[in-house]
Amino acid sequence: MAENTTETVQIEEEKSKKVSTSIFKKRWKKFKTLKRGYISFLAIVFLYIFSFIIPLFFGRDALMVKYNDNYYFPIFKFRLASELGQNIQGEANYRLLKQQYKQEDKGNWVLMPFYPYGPNENLLDELGEGNNPPTKPDFTHWAGTDNRGRDVFVRLLYGFRIGLSFSLVVTAFSYLIAIIIGAICGYFGGKVDIIIQRFIEIWSTLPFLYVIIIVSSILQPNFFLLIIILTMFGWIGMTYYIRGEFLREKARDYVSAAVSMGASNRKIMFRHILPNSLTPLISYAPFTIVANIFSLVSLDFLGFGLPPPTPSWGELMGQGLEGIDNWWLIVTPLLAMFGTLLSITFIGEAIREAFDPKVYSRLK
Amino acid sequence: MKAENILEVKNLRVKFPIHGGLFLKKVAEVKAVDGVSLELKRGETLGLVGESGCGKSTIGKAIINILKFSSPDVEIEGEVWLRTDKGEVDLLKLDRGQMREYRGMIQMIFQDPYSSLNSRMSVGQIIEEPMLYHTNKSKAERMEKVAWLMEKVGLQAEQSKRYPHEFSGGQRQRIGIARSLATDPKIIVADEPVSALDVSIQAQVINLLQELQEEFDLSLLFVAHDLSVVEHISSRIAVMYLGNLVEIGNGIDIYHNPIHPYSKALLSAVPLPNPNKVKKERIILKGDVPSPINKPSGCAFRTRCPIAKAECAASIPPLELKKENHFAACPYVSYDTIITESIENKA
Secondary structure, three states: OHHHHHHHHHHHHHHHHOOOOOHHHHHHHHHHHOHHHHHHHHHHHHHHHHHOOHHHOEOOOOOEEEEOOEEEOOOOOOOEHHHHOOOOOOEOOHHHHHHHHHHHOOOOEEEOOOEOOOOOOOOHHHOOOOOOOOOOOOOOOOOOEOOOOOEHHHHHHHHHHHHHHHHHHHHHHHHHHHHHHHHHHHHHOHHHHHHHHHHHHHHHOOOHHHHHHHHHHHOOOOHHHHHHHHHHHHOHHHHHHHHHHHHHHHOOHHHHHHHHOOOOHHHHHHHHHHHHOOHHHHHHHHHHHHHHHHHHHHHHHHOOOOOOOOOOHHHHHHHHHHOOOOHHHHHHHHHHHHHHHHHHHHHHHHHHHHOOOHHHHOOO | OOOOEEEEEEEEEEEEEEEEOOOOEEEEEEEEEEEEEEEEEOOOEEEEEOOOOOOHHHHHHHHHOOHHHHOOOOEEEEEEEEEEOOEEEEHHHOOHHHHHHHHOOEEEEOOOOOOOOOOOOOHHHHHHHHHHHHOOOOHHHHHHHHHHHHHHOOOOHHHHHOOHHHOOHHHHHHHHHHHHHOOOOOEEEEEOOOOOOOHHHHHHHHHHHHHHHHHHOOEEEEEEOOHHHHHHHOOEEEEEEOOEEEEEEEHHHHHHOOOOHHHHHHHHOOOOOOOOOOOOOOOOOOOOOOOOOOOOOOOOOOOOOOOOOHHHHOOOOOOEEEEOOEEEOOOOOOOOOOOOOHHHHOO
């Protein structure tokens, strides 16, 4: 009997020690059980983080050079060829330097990255006799070279980093605008709502592609200009969802409770309603990221995108279309895009599943 | 304003306009509250009863001044006087910014314990929040008070890190009560605080409310449709029908000897838990409650009243003093009049 009571006391204690779980934690747990989405998520996150240290593995600059008993780290600092005893103009070419040191055999050496080609590097001189770019994939250039003799594989990798960064930034900014405008519409309602909604309707009829074409014919588009233009047209759809969420949540009792305790409008909007209105935003985010990557690829393909020589998937496809025989210029960027977009879509699918409220509304 | 009163509602009218037609003109209005005057004495519990849609929750929300927030085009007339340390103030004249100053004094407990707590905030944050707006307490002091309040309402202080969805309905309502007490209010408007709960839990929550009322010297406006609940907790009861008060008086008087024909019918519907007792006669009213969009002229109850006369259509009958502290809005009944035999059957 005594043992029993101590046991129950223990159980009670364990119960009270039980770690509490917010709804977000519950959803995260659920998301983790959806293997396809979770693995895609890990893969994309890993690749994206990895893409910031690509130069350590894929790049033209040597990691380390030993020359006349001095050590140089060209990956961090630009070195003139003459400093390292190479007889060419401008920056050193470390692949040639490596060969040169080997021939000289004076104890100097060069440590190159695993895949020693840069994204914007013209390899015309090194392709060998009778090989005019674009060249087919082989063991030195895994995805061949493009029509300016640049390594396609490295360009694909850098293109991933630029495309995904671009898309994340555009998505973040357009959602920020959508949250602010949607929140104002849904929360204040009435005339404010009507006026802003009419403005949005007018704005949404502006043809996106023409605006881009006009802008890029006047200004040279760059990364930030493109972000601004895509954001300007990207926020509209999400605004409707946020507005709807705010309209619905505003009528709930916890908002009345917040008013009755004297919370300010800003507090109510961003402390109370917003955290309860993020479901559409989070479930749509992966698909918006996909759409924005796709927009950038399309714009690059049409030639209205990032200025050359920025490594970009769309630009490679454009090259492929010019000479259809160079199949690798079409297939490899398409595969890269397909893989990326598919994984992000898997993530989106899993998030949607994890946010499905049916699981939580079940009576226990 | 009388000295013993902490809150006085004078001639309160709340109308919700209905818009229609091509240009959304006002085509009709719902008279949710149609000229109600109430007094809440210091430390008492006033029970406000009536059927669904009679405007009892609207009164509560008008007092706490949150109607304009959820329906901006609502029309509110009348006065709600609150006695504060600095004097008396008419809450309806204040805008939201000015009202903020008095919100700490007058708090609300909501009906639905599921939607009245923000599910993204932990219980500690929920109870702490009113203190952020009304006190200058430091974080440590606030958390201390949160723990103290949680113990007071029968929760464990360690549970403050948990989220509302990890609690049962009754526990959630306790969280709501703790939140309403966080600013040391003088008045609490309880808008059907137990109607969403199981009967066994109802009793616990009501007893808790009573204990807290005594301990904190609260004045409680208890809105409910469950008469036995109201009888248990209230010192005075006000009965509403279609936006009007029909009877108000001491709880015992109203519960055992109602005067107004509507109160009689309402109270005859209360089930008796003891099957051996002689069943009192149910007074079944004819027809349905009229729509508050087109209320009957004069006495709103006349369309269903067993003693209605032609004169009832002329004007809304005022509350008349029938006995000490017992008012009823019907000129044709008095404290001794017995229309049915229901009272004799009562214990």
